[in-house]
Amino acid sequence: MNFNNQPNAQLNSLGQLAGVTVIEMGQNLAAPYASSILADLGAEVIKVEKPGGDDARTWGPPFINDLGVSFHLVNRNKKSVELALDQPEDYEAFLQLIRSADVFIHNLRPGVEYKLRVDSETLREVNPALIYSGMSAFGHVGPMKYRPGYEPLLQAFCGMVAINGDPSGPPSRVGPSVVDLGTGMWSVIGVLTALFTRQLTGQGATVNTSLLETAVNWSARHSADFGASGETPPRVGTGHNSLTPYGAYNASDGPIVITAGNDRLFTKLAHAIGRSEWLEDPRFATNNDRTTNRDVLNPLLSEVIATRNMQEWDDILQAAGVPCAPIHSIADVAENPQVRAMGMFLDSERSDMRMVRLPLSIDGEVCRTSEEAPALGAHQYIAEAALVTALHSEGVLS
Numbered sequence: 001m002n003f004n005n006q007p008n009a010q011l012n013s014l015g016q017l018a019g020v021t022v023i024e025m026g027q028n029l030a031a032p033y034a035s036s037i038l039a040d041l042g043a044e045v046i047k048v049e050k051p052g053g054d055d056a057r058t059w060g061p062p063f064i065n066d067l068g069v070s071f072h073l074v075n076r077n078k079k080s081v082e083l084a085l086d087q088p089e090d091y092e093a094f095l096q097l098i099r100s101a102d103v104f105i106h107n108l109r110p111g112v113e114y115k116l117r118v119d120s121e122t123l124r125e126v127n128p129a130l131i132y133s134g135m136s137a138f139g140h141v142g143p144m145k146y147r148p149g150y151e152p153l154l155q156a157f158c159g160m161v162a163i164n165g166d167p168s169g170p171p172s173r174v175g176p177s178v179v180d181l182g183t184g185m186w187s188v189i190g191v192l193t194a195l196f197t198r199q200l201t202g203q204g205a206t207v208n209t210s211l212l213e214t215a216v217n218w219s220a221r222h223s224a225d226f227g228a229s230g231e232t233p234p235r236v237g238t239g240h241n242s243l244t245p246y247g248a249y250n251a252s253d254g255p256i257v258i259t260a261g262n263d264r265l266f267t268k269l270a271h272a273i274g275r276s277e278w279l280e281d282p283r284f285a286t287n288n289d290r291t292t293n294r295d296v297l298n299p300l301l302s303e304v305i306a307t308r309n310m311q312e313w314d315d316i317l318q319a320a321g322v323p324c325a326p327i328h329s330i331a332d333v334a335e336n337p338q339v340r341a342m343g344m345f346l347d348s349e350r351s352d353m354r355m356v357r358l359p360l361s362i363d364g365e366v367c368r369t370s371e372e373a374p375a376l377g378a379h380q381y382i383a384e385a386a387l388v389t390a391l392h393s394e395g396v397l398s
């Protein structure tokens with residue numbers, strides 16, 4: 001089943017969306033990330049940029065080819081056109097692109113889509129089969145819907161910062177931009193669902209998601225804990241509110257994460273580290289007991305782990321079947337044999353172009369290569385051709 005209006009679209013390696021055309025009007029991260037996933041899956045993505053381009057072009061250092069590295073990450077495999085939508089000819093060219101598109105994705109500041117006349121009602125009137133995906137900070141309804149926001153603001157607003165960090169220190173944001181990236185992922189899920197449904201109905205759809213919805217969703221377990229207990233979940237660092245032992249413990253040369261999250265694994269752990277007597281201690285009999293008495297168990301375990309180095313413990317615990325892993329730096333990850341075996345980095349002739357591939361395979365195939373992020377307006381001919389087509393259809397040109 002093809003998700004596009006071209007019944008003979010060819011499929012290739014991770015090209016299942018070949019023939020699908022996506023118009024992206026994205027800034028920074030969430031919308032560009034969503035369309036980059038679709039591009040990696042084979043869709044043609046045309047990035048419509050305001051005069052001067054996406055702000056993320058200048059985010060840095062570091063830079064590659066005068067573009068911020070983060071811009072390269074989420075804008076590979078795309079085409080760029082530069083349009084000033086307040087200019088009649090540019091707007092007409094944009095509408096022509098929409099007429100032949102399958103998907104439109106944006107994360108414009110709420111209200112701007114109406115000012116630019118790129119709102120769902122307008123564009124779906126132009127193309128009723130269009131899948132329209134809009135992303136905002138605080139959602140498309142409610143008293144705060146017009147409020148702008150960025151990753152750290154929504155992490156703070158939705159409680160993520162409050163539950164993250166060491167209990168002895170201040171609250172902390174999650175390092176990777178999980179809210180922006182997650183919002184892009186939800187958008188893709190909605191878009192693919194709508195494309196599938198369009199095969200049955202012939203109709204387009206409007207898909208809305210937001211940073212707020214994503215952030216609240218990522219904290220769903222903590223919300224559930226609060227609902228059940230009436231207590232605000234504490235910060236537990238690398239640990240877990242409901243599982244013990246579960247977190248980082250300092251070996252003689254650095255930290256190692258140990259996750260003995262059930263009774264069976266705790267039994268294996270106790271035997272492996274030479275503390276079988278813990279299995280007879282009623283304070284540690286079940287996970288509930290261990291979590292209730294974590295302030296007793298964790299110091300005892302820390303004393304044992306400090307007696308050997310990370311590699312020794314990794315060998316001992318892996319042999320015993322206890323899940324564990326040393327805490328690696330980003331530099332360590334890049335050289336890790338398992339990461340390399342999985343082919344996580346895209347092929348590139350440049351040593352400084354370390355782009356991570358789409359984290360999935362389909363029938364054993366993964367995305368191996370990509371085109372670098374485009375220069376601003378590098379594909380302006382697409383907009384120019386669209387304008388000519390529009391003028392012909394209106395009888396202005398013959």
